[in-house]
Amino acid sequence: MTHSFRKTLLSASVSLAAMLAAQAATAQEAVFVMAGNEVGAPTYNPIKATMLNTATGLIFDRLVSQAADLSYHPWLAESWEEAADGMSWTFHLKQGVTFHNGEPFNAEAVKAWIELFKTTEGENAYMAEAIASVEVVDDQTVKFVMSRPEPNLLYNLSSTFMSVVEPKSFAALGDDFGVTEVYGTGPFKLESFSIGQETVLVRNDDYTWGPQLATNHGPAKIARATFREIPEDSTAFLELKTGGVDMLLSVPPDLTGEIEKEANLAVVTLPGADVWYMPINVTKAPFDDIRVREAAAKAINQEEILASVFGGVGSTADTFLISALPESHVSDGAKIHYDPERANALLDEAGWVMGADGVRAKDGQPLKVTLWTQSDSIFRRLTEVVQAQLKAVGIEAEITTFDSSMIRDQYKTGEQQLAVRSYNWDNADIVDWFFGGDRLGYPNVSMFNDPKAEELRTAAMTGAKNMDERIANFTAYHEYVLSQFPMAPIYQPVQAMAYNKDRISVPEKIDAPSFGSAMFMDLEVKE
Amino acid sequence: MSAPASLRAPAPLRALRRPLGAVAGFWLALVVLAAVFAPVLSPYGYDIQALKEAYQPPSAAHWLGTDEFGRDLLTRLIFGARTSLSVSATAIAVSVFCGMVLGAAAAWFGGWFDRAVTVVADLTWSFPEILIALILVAIIGPGTLGTMIAISVAYLAQFTRLTRAQILTLKGETFIEAARSLGASNGHILFRHLLPNALAPVLVSAMLATGDAIILEATLGFFGLGAQPPVPSWGGMMSAGSALVFKAPWVILFPGLTVAITVVAINLYGDALIAALDIRSRLRRAA
Numbered sequence: 001m002t003h004s005f006r007k008t009l010l011s012a013s014v015s016l017a018a019m020l021a022a023q024a025a026t027a028q029e030a031v032f033v034m035a036g037n038e039v040g041a042p043t044y045n046p047i048k049a050t051m052l053n054t055a056t057g058l059i060f061d062r063l064v065s066q067a068a069d070l071s072y073h074p075w076l077a078e079s080w081e082e083a084a085d086g087m088s089w090t091f092h093l094k095q096g097v098t099f100h101n102g103e104p105f106n107a108e109a110v111k112a113w114i115e116l117f118k119t120t121e122g123e124n125a126y127m128a129e130a131i132a133s134v135e136v137v138d139d140q141t142v143k144f145v146m147s148r149p150e151p152n153l154l155y156n157l158s159s160t161f162m163s164v165v166e167p168k169s170f171a172a173l174g175d176d177f178g179v180t181e182v183y184g185t186g187p188f189k190l191e192s193f194s195i196g197q198e199t200v201l202v203r204n205d206d207y208t209w210g211p212q213l214a215t216n217h218g219p220a221k222i223a224r225a226t227f228r229e230i231p232e233d234s235t236a237f238l239e240l241k242t243g244g245v246d247m248l249l250s251v252p253p254d255l256t257g258e259i260e261k262e263a264n265l266a267v268v269t270l271p272g273a274d275v276w277y278m279p280i281n282v283t284k285a286p287f288d289d290i291r292v293r294e295a296a297a298k299a300i301n302q303e304e305i306l307a308s309v310f311g312g313v314g315s316t317a318d319t320f321l322i323s324a325l326p327e328s329h330v331s332d333g334a335k336i337h338y339d340p341e342r343a344n345a346l347l348d349e350a351g352w353v354m355g356a357d358g359v360r361a362k363d364g365q366p367l368k369v370t371l372w373t374q375s376d377s378i379f380r381r382l383t384e385v386v387q388a389q390l391k392a393v394g395i396e397a398e399i400t401t402f403d404s405s406m407i408r409d410q411y412k413t414g415e416q417q418l419a420v421r422s423y424n425w426d427n428a429d430i431v432d433w434f435f436g437g438d439r440l441g442y443p444n445v446s447m448f449n450d451p452k453a454e455e456l457r458t459a460a461m462t463g464a465k466n467m468d469e470r471i472a473n474f475t476a477y478h479e480y481v482l483s484q485f486p487m488a489p490i491y492q493p494v495q496a497m498a499y500n501k502d503r504i505s506v507p508e509k510i511d512a513p514s515f516g517s518a519m520f521m522d523l524e525v526k527e
Numbered sequence: 528m529s530a531p532a533s534l535r536a537p538a539p540l541r542a543l544r545r546p547l548g549a550v551a552g553f554w555l556a557l558v559v560l561a562a563v564f565a566p567v568l569s570p571y572g573y574d575i576q577a578l579k580e581a582y583q584p585p586s587a588a589h590w591l592g593t594d595e596f597g598r599d600l601l602t603r604l605i606f607g608a609r610t611s612l613s614v615s616a617t618a619i620a621v622s623v624f625c626g627m628v629l630g631a632a633a634a635w636f637g638g639w640f641d642r643a644v645t646v647v648a649d650l651t652w653s654f655p656e657i658l659i660a661l662i663l664v665a666i667i668g669p670g671t672l673g674t675m676i677a678i679s680v681a682y683l684a685q686f687t688r689l690t691r692a693q694i695l696t697l698k699g700e701t702f703i704e705a706a707r708s709l710g711a712s713n714g715h716i717l718f719r720h721l722l723p724n725a726l727a728p729v730l731v732s733a734m735l736a737t738g739d740a741i742i743l744e745a746t747l748g749f750f751g752l753g754a755q756p757p758v759p760s761w762g763g764m765m766s767a768g769s770a771l772v773f774k775a776p777w778v779i780l781f782p783g784l785t786v787a788i789t790v791v792a793i794n795l796y797g798d799a800l801i802a803a804l805d806i807r808s809r810l811r812r813a814a
Contacts, residue, residue: 234770258773308578308596375751377770381595384756388576388596401669401751 028223028525030504033236035250036376037274037424039229040196040405045178046163047170048122054249055199055227057516060163060184063091063110064154065211065518067511068271070324070426072154075211076105076164076185086149086465093140097209099166100183107136112167114144127156130462148462151470155427160516185209187220187517199227213511214521221524231376231404240265240498246525247499249515252378253313259498266501269494270510271324273426275317276491278386279434279445282484284417286367290485291350295343296418297336297488299393300386304338305491309382313496317489319482320431326471327428330479336489343393352394360394371397372411372419374404382490383420390418412441419445420490426513428474432461435481446486456480502526538727541803548799551792558789562608571599573606574757582775592777595767600781603759607782610760611789614671614753615740618678623733625679626686627722633687634694635717645691648684656681660743661752669752677747678740689732693725728806731797738793745786761786 038053046052046060063077077091097105117128130150135143144153156162166183173181182190187210188201207218228245230236233252239245241262251259251267259265278300286292302316318335321328352360352367360367371390373383383399390397397418402410410416423430433439436457437449456477464470497515499506507522542548561568577597585592591600633644651659656678663677697703698721706716741761747753748762749769756763761782768779801807 232769234772237773254770254774304578308581377767380751380756381767381770384596385576385578387757388574399755399757401755403751 028221028527029225030222030247030523030525031226031228031245033239033245033248034227034229036231036233036236036252037250037422039231042195043178044182044190044193045170045175046161046165047116047120047124048175049161049178050123052160053199053227054515055188055201055225056160056163057186058188058201058225058520059182059186059190060160060165061097061186061209061211061517062158062160062163063093064158065213066155066158066513067213068513070513072158073212076209077157080154086151087146089144089146089153090137091142091144093142094209095140097185098206099185100189100204101166101169103166103168103183105164105185106139107142108139109167110134110142110164111136113164113170116165116167116170124161126461127159127162149465151464151467152427152429159427187218187521188225191224196229198229201225201227210521211518213518215507216521218521220521222520225520233377237498240500243500243503246503247497249497251496251498253310253493253496254378256313256496256498257311264500264502265498266506267496267498268506268510269496270512270514272314272492272494273322273514274422274424274493274495275320275322275489276382276420276422276493277317277320278488278490279416279419279421280485280487281414281416281418281445281447282486283414283447286350286352286362286369287417289350291346292352293485295346295350295393296390296395297485298339298343298346299390299395300488300490301338301340301389302490304389305382305385309378309385310491310493314491314493317492319489320434320478320487321428322426322492325426325428327431327474327478330475330482334479334482336482336485340393347394354394358391358394359396366396367394368396368398369417370415371399372407372416373399373401374407374421375401376404379420386418386420386490408442411445414441414447416445421445428471428478429461431474431478431481432457435486448481448484448486450484453477453480453484538800538803542796542799545799545802547795548803551795551799554788554792555796558608558785558792559612561605562612565605565609569599569602569605571602573598573602573759582771584775585777591781592775594764594778595771595775600764600778603764604761604781604785607759607761607764608785610671610754610758611741611744611762611786614675614744614760615678615737618675618744619682619733619737619740621675622679622682622736623686623729626683627690627725627729629683630687630690630692631694631717631722631725634691634698635713635721641691644687648687651680652684652688656739656743657746660747661750664747664752669755671754671758674744674747674753678743681743682736682740685736686729686733689729690725693728694721697721697724727804731800731804731806734800735794735797738790738797741786741790741793 034053041051041053043049044056044059046056061076063075065073065075067073076094076097078094080089080091082089093107099105111134114128114131114134117125130146130148131144132147133145135145137143163184169183170177187204187207189204191200191202193199203220203223205219210217233255236248237255240248256267259267280287280293280296282288306312306316318337319328319330347360351362355361371383371387373379380401387397387399434443435446435448436444437454440447440449460473460477464473495514503526505524505526510519512518543552575598580593580597581595583589583593589599594600629644633641659681660677663680664673667673667676703716703720706720744753745762748760749766751766753762754760764782765779771778
């Protein structure tokens with residue numbers, strides 16, 4: 001007994017020593033936890049996917065990068081010119097860039113990649129829709145011939161959905177591209193990917209073409225990065241606290257305080273691109289009456305939610321867009337604020353009389369509606385506050401909780417009345433995405449289909465010749481949508497990330513709108 | 528042999544004579560009374576939010592503290608007992624009723640009907656209850672009703688099998704033969720002789736299953752599939768508390784403790800009841 005116990009102890013210590021040695025040999029390794037709202041992204045195919053996670057931005061590069069102030073900077077394109085009439089753009093490409101599978105990145109590759117948007121079925125075709133054709137001027141120069149001016153082209157080119165994919169393997173692999181294999185020009189190559197669980201990336205040692213905004217242009221300092229998907233924030237926090245992971249790519253406001261209490265953990269923040277809101281289904285009674293919609297929207301007390309649910313971190317939302325966007329600057333009257341007097345007056349006017357039990361009724365029917373939410377704890381908490389705020393003006397909302405991965409399919413049924421949800425996007429075209437009359441159910445959870453809005457939408461999406469016109473058109477479209485109350489804005493968070501200070505050093509200045517290549521190139525594992 | 532059954536106190540009371548049975552019975556009585564008189568006992572409203580008073584630790588004003596919406600935790604625990612007990616008990620009652628009818632019919636009629644019932648019961652019994660319940664809730668939709676149906680279906684196989692086994696053993700007894708030779712009808716024998724004799728073990732195992740059902744209800748509530756907010760359920764409270772475990776540990780601690788103590792109490796009391804009824808061998812035979 002004693003003998004065998006000693007043997008076990010001995011072999012255990014030997015294997016421990018071996019493990020330590022192995023760890024020292026591959027020290028530039030780090031484990032990240034993907035943001036909760038990115039859990040379950042099913043593919044790394046940027047042309048087909050409607051949802052992409054952070055690791056996408058490390059496998060692929062883009063022609064253009066965006067800074068924290070939303071200005072545009074060179075990346076795979078060293079420079080570009082737009083024709084005076086907006087009908088063509090010329091891009092000068094970086095030399096010596098190759099894809100992970102050895103194919104060269106050049107004008108031909110860009111042409112083939114843009115053409116994939118025309119031949120691939122998917123929701124993202126609109127991003128390249130205005131490009132009529134691509135001309136190869138020389139090996140390092142391409143000219144996009146436009147079917148109409150597209151002031152938003154640089155934004156589209158800087159979005160992860162326009163990550164430059166290797167066109168030959170894309171065509172050869174079909175639906176497997178992005179799942180079993182994936183080839184881009186980015187600082188990391190895909191080693192393994194299991195949907196909803198984890199993605200392992202290994203460094204692309206040939207990489208020297210990092211975005212200008214990063215200090216290090218390549219190769220990356222981290223040799224191997226594992227991205228785990230953990231749906232519950234407090235579980236992810238425990239993993240960080242106990243050393244199981246090195247960095248969380250999103251931290252909810254109620255945990256930032258806990259993280260700051262830990263000596264070896266730190267929080268780093270970037271400006272947010274999220275908006276939390278309450279869509280209102282305009283086709284379902286009683287919300288087919290605009291007065292009831294306005295009342296519900298104005299029953300939402302954004303200040304109280306910011307203070308109580310989000311611990312005062314972030315800011316309130318009063319339009320559908322993040323306030324960093326110029327298109328969010330609608331007239332003051334169009335902004336949606338908490339106004340209980342107005343809400344009560346509107347409901348009285350619409351014939352909903354307050355009952356003794358605090359619930360309004362009309363013709364014997366109580367003002368009972370459904371309120372959908374997803375199962376993540378922060379959504380459920382916010383939804384319960386929204387429920388209480390609606391109750392305060394006499395609207396009884398019954399909460400139904402759906403699994404986060406199932407709720408999109410539920411929205412497609414169009415049965416929802418109210419819901420609490422959030423989106424992450426930093427361009428005004430999100431108004432088109434969520435309120436376009438041809439996307440009813442999901443993404444258009446509000447089932448909003450209004451002829452005047454459609455007119456303004458066309459002008460905003462395709463009618464602008466330059467950026468100023470686009471901003472004016474989008475502001476008008478956004479303002480009109482707000483005036484119809486298909487939703488109530490609630491909250492804009494900041495992006496908070498947390499990391500283990502003993503394990504990782506994070507660059508002091510992060511000039512990017514979100515966590516991506518520009519930040520990742522400068523991350524380092526401490527040894 | 529001890530005194531004739533008619534002269535002794537009923538078994539549920541006899542179970543209280545054992546020390547563990549008494550403690551367990553006392554706790555269960557407390558929980559049931561709390562659930563029944565919830566509106567009278569509760570110091571606050573279960574859905575009244577006071578956001579400025581959120582995350583308060585236990586104090587004189589809030590004996591168990593407040594949750595993330597400033598709601599009194601004790602109040603929610605008391606009302607949660609209502610949800611948890613009523614959902615579990617109703618579900619088990621439905622399950623017992625259907626299981627007894629199915630099991631008795633299978634044992635009595637035999638033949639293809641018996642085989643069909645046994646196969647289906649064995650098939651569902653080979654899955655963990657939680658799995659069956661999750662699938663059913665996914666189909667029916669979340670909420671109290673969905674949870675009830677899911678739990679009762681999940682436990683149906685257990686009661687079907689138990690009743691069937693009881694009836695099968697009783698069927699060959701002399702007193703049944705006697706009744707038959709006296710010209711008693713099928714229905715008379717089944718309802719007046721067989722089922723009453725099979726009842727005790729089924730009821731005890733139903734009581735034990737109620738403990739499991741409380742856990743199952745809490746699990747479904749934890750996943751957000753049980754009673755929908757603001758109606759409190761123990762599982763739902765634990766789920767909300769799990770996100771606050773560092774900030775306000777009492778929000779998850781008290782409902783968790785309540786579930787644990789209640790389920791242990793049900794099991795202890797059930798054990799005492801089995802001993803008082805002296806039916807351990809019959810239960811073992813059935814399982």
